[in-house]
Amino acid sequence: MGxxxxxxxxxxxxxxxxxxxxxxxxxxLVGVARKALLRKRAGDVARHWPRLAFALGDRxxxxxxxxxxxxxxxxxLRDGWDFARSLGAPATDELAAREAAWVYDGVHPPRPxxxxxxxxxxxxxxxxxxxxxxxxxx
Amino acid sequence: MTFYGVxxxxxxxxxxxxxxxxxxxxxxxxxxxxxxAGPPPPALAALLDxxxxxxxxxxxxxxxxxxxxxxxRLEHFAAAAExxxxxxVSEHIAFVRAGGVEAGHLLPLPRSREAVDAxxxxxRRVRAAVSVPIALEPIAAIFDWPDDELSExxxxxxxxxxxxxxxxxxxxxxxxxxxxxxxxxxxxxxxLPLERIAYCHVAGGDENDGIYHDTHTAATPQPVLDLIGExxxxxRPPALMxxxxxxxxxxxxxxxxxxxxxAAAGYPDPxxx
Numbered sequence: 001m002g003x004x005x006x007x008x009x010x011x012x013x014x015x016x017x018x019x020x021x022x023x024x025x026x027x028x029l030v031g032v033a034r035k036a037l038l039r040k041r042a043g044d045v046a047r048h049w050p051r052l053a054f055a056l057g058d059r060x061x062x063x064x065x066x067x068x069x070x071x072x073x074x075x076x077l078r079d080g081w082d083f084a085r086s087l088g089a090p091a092t093d094e095l096a097a098r099e100a101a102w103v104y105d106g107v108h109p110p111r112p113x114x115x116x117x118x119x120x121x122x123x124x125x126x127x128x129x130x131x132x133x134x135x136x137x138x
Numbered sequence: 139m140t141f142y143g144v145x146x147x148x149x150x151x152x153x154x155x156x157x158x159x160x161x162x163x164x165x166x167x168x169x170x171x172x173x174x175a176g177p178p179p180p181a182l183a184a185l186l187d188x189x190x191x192x193x194x195x196x197x198x199x200x201x202x203x204x205x206x207x208x209x210x211r212l213e214h215f216a217a218a219a220e221x222x223x224x225x226x227v228s229e230h231i232a233f234v235r236a237g238g239v240e241a242g243h244l245l246p247l248p249r250s251r252e253a254v255d256a257x258x259x260x261x262r263r264v265r266a267a268v269s270v271p272i273a274l275e276p277i278a279a280i281f282d283w284p285d286d287e288l289s290e291x292x293x294x295x296x297x298x299x300x301x302x303x304x305x306x307x308x309x310x311x312x313x314x315x316x317x318x319x320x321x322x323x324x325x326x327x328x329x330l331p332l333e334r335i336a337y338c339h340v341a342g343g344d345e346n347d348g349i350y351h352d353t354h355t356a357a358t359p360q361p362v363l364d365l366i367g368e369x370x371x372x373x374r375p376p377a378l379m380x381x382x383x384x385x386x387x388x389x390x391x392x393x394x395x396x397x398x399x400x401a402a403a404g405y406p407d408p409x410x411x
Contacts, residue, residue, distance in 0.1 A: 009237030024284025
């Protein structure tokens with residue numbers, strides 16, 4: 001690994017994984033960039049998980065950012081999925097619909113569920129058959 | 139070079155608005171959002187049918203990464219240019235991942251010879267895979283690397299010359315960097331190879347933590363419009379393109395913003411026929 005590769009890896013680790021800021025950088029500005037990255041990530045994840053973001057309202061950005069700090073991204077879909085699982089209640093319906101349609105072990109990318117699935121939440125009954133998801137209010 | 143005038147970044151959220159712009163001749167689409175093969179998405183196909191030029195804009199090739207650009211990403215980028223029959227493609231002078239970790243955004247490079255070599259090597263790989271010219275965009279940086287060997291203008295110029303690339307000049311990035319570093323944006327304009335401009339980006343941002351962030355989620359501020367005025371006294375960019383990536387305003391406001399950009403440049407208004 002050349003110098004540039006190692007320096008870039010150290011910088012990305014500092015920005016996304018909470019590693020120390022490499023020597024010579026302005027710690028205040030790198031801190032500002034770290035926060036900006038988390039805000040941008042929250043916005044990207046909200047596009048994949050609109051009902052979850054809506055349910056949290058003004059708390060969406062700070063709560064997602066607090067969860068995501070120190071966790072490098074696995075892509076917006078999976079980031080939102082992992083965050084939703086960590087939250088429980090506010091995510092219920094959107095998460096249940098995704099869980100009915102996909103198999104996701106939290107480690108590998110989600111893949112479509114081959115068998116029909118049924119999920120019940122406080123608000124809805126969600127049925128997935130042959131890749132199509134149906135939701136009915138309870 | 140063909141003159142296109144004022145364009146806009148095509149995004150699914152504003153597809154209807156973009157389709158309704160009577161004088162539109164130029165849009166950009168995020169290359170990574172394109173299908174891998176087959177016809178373009180219907181909304182873009184409709185624009186192409188009426189003669190609008192659609193340019194794929196890559197955001198995740200990581201041309202400034204120390205490692206060679208990823209083969210699958212490059213294949214997809216080249217396919218996007220083919221599908222859109224694009225006269226050029228564009229990407230950034232930046233890196234977005236390192237050590238197997240995604241940063242989630244465009245990060246600045248050290249202004250060093252080693253970084254110039256890395257970008258030039260990757261741009262050559264892109265040029266070998268893509269049959270049309272590439273324009274490179276210098277980014278807005280929240281922080282700089284320590285121990286620069288080159289000035290910003292020399293860094294950009296050397297990369298463009300050695301890789302025989304065009305310049306995608308983001309006027310809002312020039313403004314943001316100058317404002318955050320306390321330098322003069324017009325002075326930078328005068329040192330850049332403006333004759334290489336393929337097209338320009340324009341956008342608005344927000345101030346947070348004492349830093350101006352080029353977020354593309356606010357209206358283009360007056361100082362950026364003023365900088366367009368400075369730019370067009372020096373060169374006439376083939377296209378000026380508004381980037382908007384969230385907090386979309388009502389259609390009338392977005393149309394008025396395009397009109398202001400056209401007025402600042404003395405270009406035809408894309409919101410009129």
